[in-house]
Each structure stands twice: as C-alpha cells, then as structure tokens.
Amino acid sequence: MNSFDVPMLLSGQxxxxxxxxxxxxxxxxxITLVIALPxxxxxxxxxxxPIAMLRAVGVVFVEAIRNVPLLAHMLFWYFGAPEVLPDSxxxxxxxxxxxxxxxxxxxxxxxxxxxSEDIRSGIRSIPKEQMEAxxxxxxxxxxxxxLVILPQALRMTVPPLISQTLNLWKNTSIAMVxxxxxxMYQAQQVESASFRSFExxxxxxxxxxxxxxAITGAAAWYHxxxxxxSA
Amino acid sequence: xxxxxxTYWLYYLIGQYPEGPLGGLALTLVLAAxxxxxxxxxxxxxxxxxxxxxxxxxxxxTAVVYVVRGTPLLMVVFWAYFLLPSLTGQMTDQFNTMLAAxxxxxxAYLSEIIRAGIQAIPKGQTESARSLGxxxxxxxxLVILPQALRNMLPSLxxQFVSTIKETSLGYIIxxxxxxxVATQINTQLLTRPAEVYLLLGLTYFVLCFGxxxxxxxxxxxxxxxxxxx
Numbered sequence: 001m002n003s004f005d006v007p008m009l010l011s012g013q014x015x016x017x018x019x020x021x022x023x024x025x026x027x028x029x030x031i032t033l034v035i036a037l038p039x040x041x042x043x044x045x046x047x048x049x050p051i052a053m054l055r056a057v058g059v060v061f062v063e064a065i066r067n068v069p070l071l072a073h074m075l076f077w078y079f080g081a082p083e084v085l086p087d088s089x090x091x092x093x094x095x096x097x098x099x100x101x102x103x104x105x106x107x108x109x110x111x112x113x114x115x116s117e118d119i120r121s122g123i124r125s126i127p128k129e130q131m132e133a134x135x136x137x138x139x140x141x142x143x144x145x146x147l148v149i150l151p152q153a154l155r156m157t158v159p160p161l162i163s164q165t166l167n168l169w170k171n172t173s174i175a176m177v178x179x180x181x182x183x184m185y186q187a188q189q190v191e192s193a194s195f196r197s198f199e200x201x202x203x204x205x206x207x208x209x210x211x212x213x214a215i216t217g218a219a220a221w222y223h224x225x226x227x228x229x230s231a
Numbered sequence: 232x233x234x235x236x237x238t239y240w241l242y243y244l245i246g247q248y249p250e251g252p253l254g255g256l257a258l259t260l261v262l263a264a265x266x267x268x269x270x271x272x273x274x275x276x277x278x279x280x281x282x283x284x285x286x287x288x289x290x291x292x293t294a295v296v297y298v299v300r301g302t303p304l305l306m307v308v309f310w311a312y313f314l315l316p317s318l319t320g321q322m323t324d325q326f327n328t329m330l331a332a333x334x335x336x337x338x339a340y341l342s343e344i345i346r347a348g349i350q351a352i353p354k355g356q357t358e359s360a361r362s363l364g365x366x367x368x369x370x371x372x373l374v375i376l377p378q379a380l381r382n383m384l385p386s387l388x389x390q391f392v393s394t395i396k397e398t399s400l401g402y403i404i405x406x407x408x409x410x411x412v413a414t415q416i417n418t419q420l421l422t423r424p425a426e427v428y429l430l431l432g433l434t435y436f437v438l439c440f441g442x443x444x445x446x447x448x449x450x451x452x453x454x455x456x457x458x459x460x
Contacts, residue, residue, distance in 0.1 A: 067439035068432045069396035071410055076432060079417065080425035166301075173303035177403060184305055197313045205306055212301030 005196060009203050014190045018200065021186030022207045028100070028172045028182060029211075032107040033165060039108065040115035041150075047120050050141055058116070065113035070174050073106035078178040081105075103175035111168045115161060122157035123149055155226065162219040169211055183207055232426045239416050243434075246407050254407030256434060262326065262408060263395040266333035267387075270394075273334060274341025279371070281346055299339035304397055308332040312404055325406040329398065337394055344386045348379035382453065388446035392439045399435075409434060 008014055047058035065073070078099065082090055093101070126149050134144030176185035187204035191197045236243075246254020253261070280292035299307065311332040315323040323331075352375050360370035402410040413431040417424050 063440060064436060067392070067443065068435045069399035069410070071399040071402060072428065072432050072435055075410065075414070076425075076428040080428040083423075083425050170301075170303040173305045174400070176305070184303070184309075188309070191313075201306070201309055201313060205302055205310075208303060208306060209298060209301045213297075216297075216301070 004202075005199050008194070008196060009199055014194055014196075014200070017186045017190055018183070018203050018207075021181060021183040021204075024100075024180070025169075025172045025182040025184075025207075026211070028103060028107065028175060028180070029165075029169050031104055032111055032168055032172075035104070036108045036111040036115060036168070037161075039112040040119055043112060043116035044119035044123060045142075045145055047116070048123060062113045062116060065109050066117075070106060070110050070171055071177055073110055074103060074174060074178050077106045078102040099175075099178050099180045102178055103172075103180045107168065107171060107175070110171065111164065114167070115164050118160035118164060119153070119157050122153040122160075125156060126153050156228070158222055158226070159219055159228075162215060162222065166212055166215045166219075169215060170208065173208070232430060235416070235420065235423065235426060235430065243409070243412055243416065243430075246412060252407060255412045256409045258326075258406075259395065259398050259408045262329060262333070262398045262401065262406075263391065266330055266337055266398070267391050267394050269330070270334045270337035270341050273338030274345050275376070277338060277342035278345035278349060281342065282349060296339045296342055299336060300343075304332065304336050304400055305403065307336050308400055308404060311335070325401065325404045328404060329401045329406050333394065333397060336397070337390065340393075341387075341390060344383055344390065345379070348383040348386075349375055351382065352379050384453065385446045385450040388442060388449060392442045392446070395439060395442075396435065 009018070043058050043061055046054050047062070049055055049058070081102070082093055082098065085093070123145075130148055130152075131144055134148045135141070139147065172182055173184040175182050176188070179185070181189075183204050187200045190200040190203075194200070242255065244255050245257045246252065248254065248257070277292055277296060280288045281296065283289050308329065311328050312323075315328055315331060356374055356378070357370055360374040361367070365373065398408055399410045401408045402414070405411065410431060413427055417427040420427065
C-alpha cells in the first residue's frame, strides 16, 4: 500500500468534493433539525391531548415511523412517493433537487418521531397537578401547555434532544443511498475516482467524528451548567 | 399490492434459496440474530474494560467506544468493506462484511447498556461476593452479571429491533437482504415503486413493532417481579 497521501485531502479536486459533501451533510442536519423540532413538539402534545382521536394520530405517527428503518423511508420517499403524484407536479419536482427533498422529508419524519417521544416523557415528568391547577385557573389545555407545562418540560428535554441530534447527524449519511451528494457519497466518489480508499474514508470519519464530539461536548456542557433538578 | 405479494412472496421471504444463496427477510433475520449474538460477548468485554480499575484498559476502550458511537454505521460498513480483505488476505463476501460491521457497532452500543446494567446493581453485592472469597471475575460471572442481564432483557430486545433496522444498510453493499430484494422486485416491475416500498415498510413495521411489544411486556413483568420481592 502506498503511503498516506495528505496533500490530496488538503487541496485540489478531491478536497473540494469532500468539503462540499461535508457542508451538505451539515446543511441537511440543520434543515432537518429546524423542521423536526416543532413537528416533534406538535406530535408530543397530540399524544397527551384530551381527545382520544388526537392521541391515536400521535401514536400511529410515532410507531409507524420508528419501526421502519430510515433506509426504507428514504427509498419510499425517493422512488415510491413521487410516482403517485400527478404528472405535472412530478415534472415540476424532477426539475428541482428531488433527492435532497426526499432525504429531508425522510429525515424530518424519522427524527421528529424520536424527538416527540423525548418531549413527551419530559412533559410527563411534570406533576399532573400543574395541569390541573392551570385548568382550574381557567387556562385552556393548550394555554396551560404553552404557559405552564412546556417551559418546565423543555428544560428537562434538552439532554435527550441533544443525543437525538447526534443520531440525526449520523443518519444524514444514509441519504447517500438515494444519491444525495453528502459526505459519505463524496467519500465513495473520491474513493472510486482515485482508488485512495484509506484517505477518503479517513477524511469522512474525521468529519463525522468532529461534529459528533462537538454535539457530545454540548451535552456535557449543558449537563454541567443546568444539572437535573427534581421537580 | 396483492398481486405483487402473490407473485413474489417466496422470493421476498427467502431470496433464491434453495437454488441460490439465502436472501430476503430470512437473511435479514439471520444476520440480525447472528450480529446480536456475536456482539454480546464483545459488549460484555468492552463494558468490563470500561469499568476496570486499570487505566490502561479503561482509557483506550472508552476512546474506541466513543469513536464508534460518533461515526455512522455506514462509515463502519465502508471500513469493514475496505479493510477486511486486506486484513484477512482473502475476499470477504457481503454477508461477513455486514456482520463484522454490525458486531463492532452493536458491541459498542451493547457495552453501554451492559455497563449501565452492572452499575445499577448495588455495590454491596460485589463486596459481599468478594468477602465470601470469590475473585473479581467469579463475582462478576456468578453474582453481578446474572442479575444485571435479567434487568437488561427489555433493552436487549430493543437493541435487537435496532439491529434489524440496521441490517437494511446491507443494501448499500448489495447484500441480498429484504430491502435489496424489494429493490430487485421494484426493478422487475418498474411501474409500482410506491406499493413495493410500502410493502417493505410494512414488513419491517410488523417485525419491529411486534418485538418492541415483547420488550414492553418483559419490562412490565420484570417490574411486577421486583414489586413482589
């Protein structure tokens, strides 16, 4: 085996491919996070709603999504879902970045299902007298949620949400299956173009690890500055 | 969807077996079960190292576990794909590549479950075992681990669910598991991707949801057992 080719990773065409993949991975993760968080909040509140119908919708959403691998979600949203749309919308879609859009849809749904469970257990850790007191004071269910329960619950939910963000970061790699040019995809492209497997995989591994360790560090920082208080 | 099932059910379930290699859903299950079974001793070993008093054991193993947990499984699969042939000196087929990647990945995750399980056993148990004359390993094997593993059972079933989901990544290295088979069927049919992939999702759902119910039931039973004591 030849020696480890560092310059190849620091400049030139292969470097540009890898860096653009890294940037796209980060972008995927950020866009997903921004959309998935509010969706997760809605699903968590649905699962605790006073109406059985709404609770059922929440349960079905979470269970149907969590029990199917992300890869199957990606395949469905990329290959399957556009086929059932009318031709005009399909044509419009295929002119745009349909790979990235499918990946984001799959990632958002998958991440939101997991995050909603974390938020739900955060909400459930607030004593139910708080809800009763809020209702007794004349607030509606949503009003009590927004003004009394959620501000307390979300504080407790931050650590599990950070670890879900770490999972999201690692899950972005699966988007390569449907041809999104993120870090893993570019690493494979560089590998097959240059036959430099070791270098390209090392770059990708370090890229993934850097962000993962930063996220782990954020969790440790939060744990240190806002230790868990019993309610 | 019904015609697809009628035409392809056997191929979907077992691949080309017995004429060709085993594939489809059966391969997914075999791979997941074997991966978890082999990852288990690895997990125990890593957990014991992480709880060891010797820094020379604890620090490197902690670093390895952090690295594996910070990288996507896909990355581990690629490394296995690329490194295994040069390490063993012969071509490694997709099944063994995926198996090796899963054992490393799940071993690291299991070690965290096992470590938490061991730490949840009161310290007095080790101390009394040691004062009765057992050495460290005997105390672990005969006193601590049997109790810890029992409490871990629900987490282990959940880990099996995760492993089943993880085997789907075999698709990327053309391993003949159920996601890959579904894609093959889709390529043959060409016009009905939505139904094929819906069927794929449904298959995983039935399997994983059923298993996670088992984990839930185990958890309740174990909790009831503790309440009785």
